[in-house]
Amino acid sequence: MGMGMGIQYQINYGQDLGGLITSKIQRHKVLLVTNQVIWEKYSEYINFDDLQVLFTSSMEADKLEAEHQTLRDFDLAIGMGGGMALDIAKYHAWKNNKPLFQIPTAISMDAMFSYPIALRYQGKVRYMGEKFPDQIFCDFDILLNAPKIYNRSGICDLLSCHTALFDWKLSSSLGKNRIMEQELYNAVDSRLKEVIDKVDQIAEVSQSSIRLLMDGFQFVAEENYRTGHCQFEEGSEHFFYYCLEALTQKTFIHGQVINLGILLMSILQDNQVAMIVDVLKRTKVPIYPESMDISYQDIERALYACAGFVEENPYSYSILNHRPVTSLEVNNALEILQKEFDPTFPPNKFPK
Ligand SMILES: [Zn+2]
Known part of the structure; x- marks a missing residue:
């Protein structure tokens, strides 16, 4: 409450x-x-x-x-x-x-x-x-009877605070939409750190890890209601997903596509990329394109399209409004994805 x-x-x-x-x-x-x-x-x-x-x-x-x-x-x-x-x-x-x-x-x-x-x-x-x-x-x-991939997947809606908090801070420092509420920022940040600390337990899936995720979701929903916004939990990583979904017309397991968004947007944000790569691997949620029945080209297209996509939708200000997505960033992001997460291709042969 x-x-x-x-x-x-x-x-x-x-x-x-x-x-x-x-x-x-x-x-x-x-x-x-x-x-x-x-x-x-x-x-x-x-x-x-x-x-x-x-x-x-x-x-x-x-x-x-x-x-x-x-x-x-x-x-x-x-x-x-x-x-x-x-x-x-x-x-x-x-x-x-x-x-x-x-x-x-x-x-x-x-x-x-x-x-x-x-x-x-x-x-x-x-x-x-x-x-x-x-x-x-x-x-x-x-x-506990569900396939583990589904219960592991839920971590995405708390890990998303990693990229969302960055976007929120960025937007309020520029005077765009929401003013930073430092107390809420700190509370979300400490919950995020707890989730990151417990990533291995969450990947294992137990009664207590499910309870941890449920308590986190409840906190987010109540703060969303109290403040009238959700910028601390929903930022560019979700907007990337909406764009990818609109482009591909596919249905995704939320944890796969949001974790992918967290990786890619962390790279655009230059936001503790090595740390987040390690954490995303330990979630044991696969994020390489074949695992969600899409291609590298789909991701590439979505990355180029999402700056325009957020402009024409009423989303809050994020890194996607702030920093142009150039071929340098796209190639860098896809290379990290392929090198760190894709078991189906040999290193550094990013397929077209
Ligand atoms: Zn979500």
Whole structure:
């Protein structure tokens, strides 16, 4: 719980929470948003009276709007899955102004806390409104059952503070948008240092490492609400991802693409690159292009495009507005990526 006019998240931590959830949804008409894999695994997890199941497809605004028209009446929406199921459940709950329960099946990003409605318009992110989760259920039986890559991935939404804090400091030193709040800056920085200190434990995935990530996400969400901005956690590393996503039209595991953004933007920022290379390796989240089904050329294109991309979108001021992305920087960044992270190519043969 934050200070003053805060928001209060109801988070239920524990094992075998299906019974608890069942008791809370009695006599409700439930919309459950999930995906096929999760549904096959957990269709018996909760006992529903009146249920419609919706499988995730897209965050594109027109597709979601059309999907919403096909839904039967419901009085409670539940998101069960990684990022997208939680975001889509949030959207439909917001549209009907109904309560929202979130059941993350992996801590792959901060979506369970996130309240802005972020829709895609031809791949571009627009924020439409807000919807707070009424209950979050963090069931360690489910979470520890997920492939490790997903739970490792969640570190990205706290490591992103490394590049975001740089951008925030840069923008406030230039008098662009937000004024630096030193106390918040220091609090975020010390949480970032704790996450970096514990990177090996987070990569191992345990109950305590999941709790560490959850506590970090909660802190970010509460401070975001209190201050009305998220510049301490979302900067150029996320903007790079939005640009890459718009260019490639692909769906990414958040931790892969954000960790890639953290690497590339740290290089542009000249921001403790050796340290961040070491930390990103130890997260055990692969970030070479083939691991996310893209090419070096896609990354190269996104790097050249993202300065223009941030200009035409209402993002906060960052290194991408500040420093031109030249071929020198792009080649340097791609070489570091290839040399340090890519097991599929011999050193210094950056493929075109
Ligand atoms: Zn994120």
